[in-house]
Structures are given as structure tokens and as C-alpha cells.
Amino acid sequence: MASDNFVDYVKIFCRSGKGGAGSRHMRRERHIPKGGPDGGDGGRGGHVIIRGNKQMWTLLHLKFQKHTKADHGKGGGGQQRTGGEGDDAYIDVPVGTIVRDSETNEILFEIDEHGQEEIVRKGGKGGRGNTHFKSSTNRSPDYAQPGEDEVEGWTILELKVLADVGLVGFPNAGKSTLLSVLSAAKPEIANYPFTTLRPNLGIVDYRGNRSFVMADIPGIIEGAHEGKGLGLRFLRHIERNSLLLFLVPADSDDIAKEYEILSNELRQYNPQLLDKERILAISKSDMLDEELMEEIKKQLPDLKTIFISSVARQNLNELKDLIWNTLDHD
Template identity: 50%
Template sequence: MFIDYAEILIRGGRGGDGAVAFRREKYIPKGGPAGGNGGKGGDVFIVADPNLHTLLDFRYKKDYFAQDGKPGGSSLKDGKGGENIIIRVPPGTLIKNAETEEVIIDADTPGKQHLLVKGGKGGKGNSNFATPTNQTPRFAEKGKSGEQIKVILELKLIADLGLVGFPNAGKSTLISAISEAKPKIADYPFTTLEPNLGIVRYKNYNSFTVADIPGIIEGASEGKGLGLQFLRHIERTKILLFLIDVTSENIQKDYKILINELKQYSPLLAEKPAIIGLSKADLLDEKELKKFKKKKIRNTDAPVVLFSSASGYGVEELLETVWYYISGNY
């Protein structure tokens, strides 16, 4: 199950209390203060784990508390510090303050560790409070509470290529044809209900990742259909591939609707380098194929590639164009 949103409570460990103790040694009836300091509370870290692809685990566990520090002991023995905890999230996860929705951490680099909350400081033992006028202090300092915060985890997939198109435009068929991903495919709209991520092996041991999101309909940027829920997953892609069914009654209008939805959601998204793929070329006869091979889309410089995932027609040309763009040649 793909889960891309979660809310969790995170707390650093409490610092251990300082100890009140005195030296008790043979022939020394009145030893001085010997209370040790409390241990520091554990910290909480976030790390992006490339082996994770969903926030599913956070649906079942909502609280993440680091271990408390141990109290100080006698004979000037300090308490042991609380163990840190590391929360692992998929790369591309944003960590936001749940109250302000301010982004605290962008966990976009696999393996990089981020400190999220600090544990409390351990209290000082009574050995720290001896003075010339009070050589036997009978008090110690309490440990401090750890930091606490409620956060939102929001996953944005990181991919080289993002597939954009109406429901049933052939996005899932394409990703299954060019990668090992096996999304659900059927001949009706909204077959894809959650994003799919595929890895495409290309010539000379090259590879790139593809993100397939549920189909966009007119009004997606306003929350219609499933588009708004998943549009954020193509925000981090390098390039976009607009997929339009070649049997559409008005290809130019379809492109206009798709690009307008992206602009309304995020103007920056609409400015990404793009390729236009006319899918389902296997449904055309020879005469129509020649006509569509010369097809141009107005108001864009994006190259247009005619292809069929079912028959394989034009797929190699499409992959060459995608790799050319991913390599920065645009």
C-alpha cells in the first residue's frame, strides 16, 4: 500500500536527575558530596533510506520517544545517556511542523542524517554545589525535559521522468513496458489509484526512474479527481512526459488542459523540460501513422513522439528522446 502522508509525535529523552550522595569510606566519617550528574536524554534523528518507498509504517506507529537519561549515582558516577533513535523515511520526504506547516527538514539525500529534536540535559549532582559556606549540599538538579514536536511527514517521489496525462492515456501500460514495475492496467479510467515508480534500464548500463501518477482531469488543481493528491509527486522530477491518446478528438485541447492544470498547481511545474508522447499508435492505419508522425503541438517547443506501448512501435525513439533530455540536452 502506498502512503504518502502521516502525522507523528516526536520527543527527545528526558535528562536523568543528579544524585545526592556523600563519600562513605573507612576512617572518613564525614565525607564530602559525591553525587554524580544525570545522563543526557537521547536525541531523535531522521535519515532518508533508499530502501523505503512509502510512509506505511507511520500509519501504525505514531509516537517516537527517545530513551531518558539515567540518574546520577554515588561516588561521583554519572548516569548513562539515553539512546538516540533514528527514524527512517523514504528519500523525498518533507518533515513539517504540524502547527505552522513550516518545512523543518527536506530528507532528499539518501543516507544523510538530520537532527530533529534534542534530548534534555542531565541534572547536576550535589557534588557540583559545594561552597565554602555549604560543604555538604543536600540537593541536586533535576534533569531537563527533551524537546517535543508533532510533525507532518509528506512524501514527494524523486524521479527523473514524470508521466502526466488523462486517465486511460496509457501511462501504466508504458511504465510496465519499459520497466519492471507492474501497475494495475485495465481499459477504464482511474485504474491507477496511487503513484508507481519504475526503473528503466537503458543502453550501456544506464538507467533512469519514472513516476506514474493517477490521471489528471480538468479541475485537478482545484481538487477534482485524484490529481491534486498526487501532483506533488512530479514536483521533483527532472522532466515531464505528457501522454495524450492519439485517438483523442482534440489533441491540442488535451495538451492545453494538462499544461493549465500544472500551471495552476505550480507555475514552476509547468516550466519543466517536457516531451509530448502520442500513445496508442497501434490503433492507427498506415495513412494515419504518416499524418501523425508530422504532428505539431502549438504553443510549445516540446518534441512530439508517436508510439505504442502495446506493439513497441516508436518506444525506442521515445526512450532515446527521454535519455537525451535527462542528460541535460534541452
């Protein structure tokens, strides 16, 4: 199944390279039998580097390649020759990847741009050769520094989906159906909670050969910001959407209350999410007549609202117009 290729969380083991040892070499030439120290420094160990790649959209490749090791630095040589640096090891990830310390859960950095490079494990420094330790009281030091040890440990990579529009709603609000109708995406669709276990991305064609990207974010439940259900892993993806499209079904017991619960989950997780542009779409509206729609409108919050039906293809072009004009306004 295509959705199985979407992996948004992996834990990987990274080890940098050890620094090369400094040289204890003594200068020995035909006419200079006791020439003193000339040992060079050791080379730096290789770094482990995380690199952004806009051609990638999943962390699937790291699910089966969880260990990355950089090369060790080379030892220094005579005639003050510095040892070669160990080759760096690169880990390519999609733009929108967060890198965390596995023990503290602290965010180390975020990959926001294609080609961005960040060191996740620094290579050990090369040791200094014996030339650095020559002094007036010790003209022939017979010692040098070893290289610094490698650095190793587990690191967490999390992916935030980058899309223009994020669909926000409870399970079974009709998000997957809407995405499948508006785009070529084929998400799983069924009448039970958490059909969508991973975000699905779809490209929605618009007038004049234009398009925008829509993400079907897995359904929120009340208490998601506390990690209930599949909570925090879902909310993470919403942070990178330009516009939030709230989807509440027409057969909801209280549409306004359901919208407020969804808004509150976002607020509790990250208050800045509510600074984004928002649209409220009442799905499954083919079951409503004009009189019911007018009655519902009186109870709705003060934001852009549209009644739609994915199955009956009702007001879908109007929805795309509203989305495009809102995005273009930004």
C-alpha cells in the same frame, strides 16, 4: 497486490527520552565524614532520529508501527559520576521523505541522502548535580536539578518518488499502459479515472545495458493544485523527477489545450516544476494517419514532441532515445 505496499504518507507519534536527574550525593569517606557535595549530572535523554535509507522505497513499515519512543537518561551518581545517556531511537525512511509538523504542517526537514540523520524529537537535558550549586555561602547544597522532560508529539512523513522520468497526464491518458510496456512494472490498467492511486515505478532498459527509472504519477485533474481529486498528493511526486513526460491521447478534443491545463496545474503548485526538461508524447496515435498527424503538429506547443502507441508498439524505441538523450544532455 504489489501496489498496496506503496505507502507515501504516514502520521507517527514520537517521544524522546527524559533527562536523568542530577545527584544530591554528599562525599562520605572514612576520614572525611563531611566532605561536601559530589553529585554528578544526569544523562541526556535519547533523541528520536529520522535516518535516510536508500534500500527502502515505501513508508509501509511505519503504517503498522506508529509509535516510537527513545530511552530516558540515567541519574547522576556520587563522586561526580555522570549518568548514562538514553539510547536514541532511529526511524529509517526512504530517500526523498519530507518531515512535517502535524499541527502547523510546516516542513521541518527533508531526507535527501542515504545515511542522513535528523533529530525530530530532542532528548531532555540531564539535570545538574549538587556540585554545581556549592558556593561560599552554601558549602553543602542538598539539592540538584531534575532532568528535562521528554518531548512528544505527532509528525507527518510524506514520500516524494525519486525517478528520472515522471509521467504527467489526465486520468486515462495511457500512462500505466506505457509504463507496463516499457518496463517490467505491472500497474493496474482499466478504462476509468484514477486507476492509479499510487505512483508506480518501472526500470526501463535502454541500449548497452543502460536504464532509467520511470514513474507513473496518478492522473491530474484540473484544479489539482487546489487539492481537488487526489491533487496535492500526486503533484508532490512530480517534484523529484528529472524529466517530465506529458502524455496526451490522440483522441483528445484539444491536445494543445490539454497540455496547457496540465502545465498550468504544475505552475500553480510550484513554478519551478516548469524549469524541468519536458517532452510531449501523443499517445494512442495508431488511430491517426499521416495527414492527421501533420495537422495536429501545427497546433502543438513548441517543445519536443513524439507520436506513440503503447498497444501498437509504435515509436517506443524512438521515445526511449529521446528520453535518454534529454536526460544525458542534463
